[in-house]
Amino acid sequence: MGSLTRVSKSLKSSKYLSLLQNSSKFNSFSSIFGGNPFFGRLNSYRIGLSQAFCSNSRQNSTENGIDLNQYPPERIRNFSIIAHIDHGKSTIADRLLELTGTIKRGRGQPQYLDKLQVERERGITVKAQTATMFHRYNFRGADKDHKQEEPSFLLNLIDTPGHVDFSYEVSRSLAACQGALLVVDAAQGVQAQTVANFYLAFESNLAIIPVINKIDQPTADPDLVKAQLKSMFDLDPDDALLTSAKTGLGLEKVLPAVIERIPPPPGMSSSPLRMLLLDSYYDEYKGVICHVAVVDGVLRKGDKISSVATGQAYEVLDVGIMHPELTPTGVLLTGQVGYVVSGMRSTKEARVGDTLHHSRSVVEALPGFKPVKHMVFSGLFPADGSDFEALNNAIERLACNDASVSVAKESSTALGLGFRCGFLGLLHMDVFHQRLEQEYGAHVISTIPTVPYIFEYADGSKIQVQNPAALPSNPKQRLVASWEPTVIATIIIPSEYVGPIITLCSERRGEQLEYTFIDSQRVFMKYRLPLREIVVDFYNELKSITSGYASFDYEDSEYQQSDLVKLDILLNGQPVDAMATIVHNLKAQRVGREQVEKLKKFIDRQMFEIIIQAAIGSKVIARETISAMRKNVLAKCYGGDVTRKKKLLEKQKEGKKRMKRVGSVDIPQEAFHELLKVS
Numbered sequence: 021m022g023s024l025t026r027v028s029k030s031l032k033s034s035k036y037l038s039l040l041q042n043s044s045k046f047n048s049f050s051s052i053f054g055g056n057p058f059f060g061r062l063n064s065y066r067i068g069l070s071q072a073f074c075s076n077s078r079q080n081s082t083e084n085g086i087d088l089n090q091y092p093p094e095r096i097r098n099f100s101i102i103a104h105i106d107h108g109k110s111t112i113a114d115r116l117l118e119l120t121g122t123i124k125r126g127r128g129q130p131q132y133l134d135k136l137q138v139e140r141e142r143g144i145t146v147k148a149q150t151a152t153m154f155h156r157y158n159f160r161g162a163d164k165d166h167k168q169e170e171p172s173f174l175l176n177l178i179d180t181p182g183h184v185d186f187s188y189e190v191s192r193s194l195a196a197c198q199g200a201l202l203v204v205d206a207a208q209g210v211q212a213q214t215v216a217n218f219y220l221a222f223e224s225n226l227a228i229i230p231v232i233n234k235i236d237q238p239t240a241d242p243d244l245v246k247a248q249l250k251s252m253f254d255l256d257p258d259d260a261l262l263t264s265a266k267t268g269l270g271l272e273k274v275l276p277a278v279i280e281r282i283p284p285p286p287g288m289s290s291s292p293l294r295m296l297l298l299d300s301y302y303d304e305y306k307g308v309i310c311h312v313a314v315v316d317g318v319l320r321k322g323d324k325i326s327s328v329a330t331g332q333a334y335e336v337l338d339v340g341i342m343h344p345e346l347t348p349t350g351v352l353l354t355g356q357v358g359y360v361v362s363g364m365r366s367t368k369e370a371r372v373g374d375t376l377h378h379s380r381s382v383v384e385a386l387p388g389f390k391p392v393k394h395m396v397f398s399g400l401f402p403a404d405g406s407d408f409e410a411l412n413n414a415i416e417r418l419a420c421n422d423a424s425v426s427v428a429k430e431s432s433t434a435l436g437l438g439f440r441c442g443f444l445g446l447l448h449m450d451v452f453h454q455r456l457e458q459e460y461g462a463h464v465i466s467t468i469p470t471v472p473y474i475f476e477y478a479d480g481s482k483i484q485v486q487n488p489a490a491l492p493s494n495p496k497q498r499l500v501a502s503w504e505p506t507v508i509a510t511i512i513i514p515s516e517y518v519g520p521i522i523t524l525c526s527e528r529r530g531e532q533l534e535y536t537f538i539d540s541q542r543v544f545m546k547y548r549l550p551l552r553e554i555v556v557d558f559y560n561e562l563k564s565i566t567s568g569y570a571s572f573d574y575e576d577s578e579y580q581q582s583d584l585v586k587l588d589i590l591l592n593g594q595p596v597d598a599m600a601t602i603v604h605n606l607k608a609q610r611v612g613r614e615q616v617e618k619l620k621k622f623i624d625r626q627m628f629e630i631i632i633q634a635a636i637g638s639k640v641i642a643r644e645t646i647s648a649m650r651k652n653v654l655a656k657c658y659g660g661d662v663t664r665k666k667k668l669l670e671k672q673k674e675g676k677k678r679m680k681r682v683g684s685v686d687i688p689q690e691a692f693h694e695l696l697k698v699s
């Protein structure tokens with residue numbers, strides 16, 4: 021128990037405690053997305069309700085048999101499902117969609133809201149998905165004998181991704197919600213992303229409903245999980261719902277809890293329209309489809325709306341809800357979440373976090389979101405150089421449906437014309453790559469991922485380097501200092517793995533910041549680590565040395581000064597720009613050696629000798645040679661004329677020299693892929 025008290029002290033950081041104790045300070049913790057737009061007005065919703073209901077009831081908004089007039093804010097609940105990866109969010113979403121009759125039981129595919137092929141293949145959620153459900157329910161204490169009078173509620177459920185790379189999706193989703201189901205696996209207990217997601221929800225002032233899922237598992241220990249929730253987050257164990265999304269056990273308690281414990285959205289129907297743009301994607305037939313949350317006012321088909329960010333005006337061509345597919349309603353009322361089609365030509369016009377309003381009125385912008393921070397950059401090049409236009413097209417179209425990727429053109433002497441793209445992490449990069457191939461048929465070579473470094477020259481000027489090739493190997497000006505980005509990593513592991521994890525983190529240049537027991541068997545650790553060290557293969561190694569029991573999450577932190585060098589790879593003396601990396605000086609030797617060895621394995625023997633070198637500036641630190649294929653020029657030379665044989669061999673040697681001089685080395689695609697795995 022002593023350990024529990026310790027962790028509760030350390031985890032409930034001063035930030036959390038002061039939030040608990042002094043709600044007036046809430047505003048100073050405008051969350052990651054710059055403050056929930058509903059935030060701070062939760063208490064005012066009752067005043068707004070009667071006005072909302074009166075004014076809404078005058079609108080004619082019946083389309084598709086759905087009359088949104090029945091749903092003033094007091095009958096709306098907006099909530100997210102958040103959890104560590106694989107704790108069962110999407111499966112719970114399935115059960116809730118079935119319970120409310122939104123999808124037919126057993127008819128839909130499992131994890132219905134995971135629609136992308138890449139999500140289905142990998143069994144992970146990549147994009148947050150909203151679904152509107154309708155559910156009849158009588159508040160506790162209401163007259164149960166009058167079942168026919170049970171009021172109907174409109175429930176907007178947002179299923180979110182669990183992986184750390186997509187936590188930006190989670191924070192955006194939470195901006196449209198007043199509550200969250202915090203799902204925890206009954207056997208695994210609280211994991212790293214449970215902690216991260218709890219704080220995201222808490223700092224957005226959301227009502228949090230703990231759900232302990234997978235109680236059907238033989239190793240489930242709901243009481244232990246309840247104790248963890250209490251000690252780590254101060255959540256009342258009696259508030260936890262016990263469920264099995266697999267068998268359906270306990271699921272019937274979830275929607276009543278949502279309706280009773282989550283406040284309705286607090287907006288004012290009588291105020292001018294303000295909508296928060298949550299997300300957008302491009303549809304071949306409808307054009308740009310924006311997901312929006314109506315914070316104040318009412319939106320109708322045919323309205324003229326404008327963007328605060330760009331000042332551009334549009335006409336609303338279609339408006340509706342996701343039920344769970346796009347379902348036109350002709351109107352969206354205060355507090356509702358839905359979609360809008362307004363003739364935007366490109367998703368570039370639909371800026372996530374923007375405020376949309378009626379063109380005729382002037383409004384104050386909603387807080388919006390913190391800009392996306394790209395953690396890793398990589399070059400993407402067509403596998404066949406002549407396919408540049410096709411790749412250009414594919415990237416443009418995919419980027420329309422993935423607002424968190426950045427794209428800039430780049431050219432490489434080795435790989436030709438291509439793109440430098442910024443991603444939220446390695447999984448995001450991998451998913452983008454896979455979607456390019458699967459959805460757009462593009463074949464891509466990606467270069468070694470890099471993080472954004474900062475270098476300072478002797479004259480005091482600084483450059484940010486997102487592409488190692490852009491850093492001159494022999495700069496005119498002396499480089500005097502360099503900085504690299506760091507992260508604060510959270511690791512939760514069974515206590516027997518503490519030793520190997522400490523070794524791994526110190527090998528990766530980590531600095532331990534916190535170490536606490538969250539219960540008698542598990543340890544919570546915090547490390548500051550250079551981002552570069554976790555980008556390549558850290559998670560896999562962490563999983564393998566803990567037999568899969570470690571969980572890991574990180575948030576970006578400040579830059580730290582570091583002794584960085586540019587490592588060039590040379591083939592026959594020519595630097596291959598696409599293979600350049602920036603590494604810590606102490607690791608340069610090892611990385612250089614590994615890279616040349618990898619390349620030796622993957623580059624085929626050619627008609628001339630290939631020398632592979634790793635170099636820092638003009639200093640070669642590793643070298644391998646691939647000997648030339650020796651063509652048997654004597655094959656047709658029967659008998660013993662030695663001088664003729666000698667002549668032929670001389671000629672062959674000359675030929676090889678020429679080829680070395682003029683020939684270019686063929687580097688197979690796998691060589692680039694293999695280099696990605698070298699840290």
Ligand SMILES: Nc1nc2c(ncn2[C@@H]2O[C@H](COP(=O)(O)OP(=O)(O)OP(=O)(O)O)[C@@H](O)[C@H]2O)c(=O)[nH]1
Nearest residue numbers: 105106107108109110111144145182234264265266
């Ligand atoms: N035994 C058992 N398995 C479950 C339960 N709920 C979900 N699962 C399984 O757990 C796995 C992960 O479930 P998902 O619903 O995809 O988990 P998720 O949290 O949405 O995963 P991400 O979106 O990748 O973070 C799937 O194989 C589910 O079938 C449950 O209550 N009991």
